[in-house]
Amino acid sequence: MIYIIMGVSGCGKSALGAFLSEKLGWPLHEGDHFHPQGNIEKMARGEPLTDQDRLPWLLKLHEVIERGRCSRSDALVTCSALKRLYRQILLYGSKALDSSSGPDHNILPPTPPDVFFLFLHGDYDLIQQRMVARRGHYMKADLLRSQFDVLEPPSDEENVLPLAISRSITDMAVEVQTHIVRLKSST
Template identity: 85%
Template sequence: MIYIIMGVSGCGKSALGAFLSEKLGWPLHEGDSFHPQGNIEKMARSEPLTDQDRLPWLLKLHEVIERERSSGSDALVACSALKRLYRQILLHGSKAFPSSGPDQDGLPASSPDVCFLFLYGDYDLIQQRMVVRRGHYMKADLLRSQFDVLEPPLDKENVLPLDIRRSITDMAMEVEKHIVSLKLSPRP
């Protein structure tokens, strides 16, 4: 199973990912470490990334996800995945590009072995968290741009929503319950 921990910057993706990685013994692929240097510099200058900026990054993460899936491993991936198109690229790679033709619309919205953990919360709470965090290139003044482009995932995208007002421990327990429920339910 692959869990993609998603949400706007500052919602706690890395913290939850590290906690789950330690607890479950699963590898964590931190999406931030796959950004090209140009993207990091742009965000450090408080410039929002464009779709074009994100595409190479998303394709690299798709490769990581595919490698883990083909090996049959369980893994965690922390990635904002703000738009439906981004989530489709994570699942399907370049086949998800709108220019790929008529088949793009026929791509499944989800995969049974990939689940999105959507960390959600209100702007003020996340902005407060971002103001106090140190050592991250993504500045709090870019948070509004992330909320502006956020397309919350739909149920058909195989999503487990997690309210960030809850503790990391509580959210991790909910993920563990989800894992158990998947093991108990028959696969199609």
């Protein structure tokens, strides 16, 4: 099973991912580590990424997800995955691009049953406070508005488990663990 921990920058993807990785014994693939250097430099300058900037990064993460799925491994992946198209690229790679531009766009199959999105969502002010307080991250707090502007919250058909970040990491992790137990007992 693959859980993609998603949401705007500063919502706690890395913290929840590290906590779950420790609790579950699953590997964590930190999405930030897959960004090309140019993306990191652009964000460090306070410039929002474009869809074109994100594409190589999303395709790398698609490869990570596919390797896990093909080997039937359990894993956690962090990725902002702000738009539906980005989530489709994570799941289907470049095939998502072909289907999004054709006359019959959205012809991709539904989200695979072994992939789930954990959507960390919360109030802009709370997330901005967290971003201002954190140290050593290249993503600047003033880019948060651009992330909220492009955010397309996932729909139920995308195998999403929404998690309010106003709750503690422990509470969110318990909900995820309950979700995993329920899924594994139904298969």
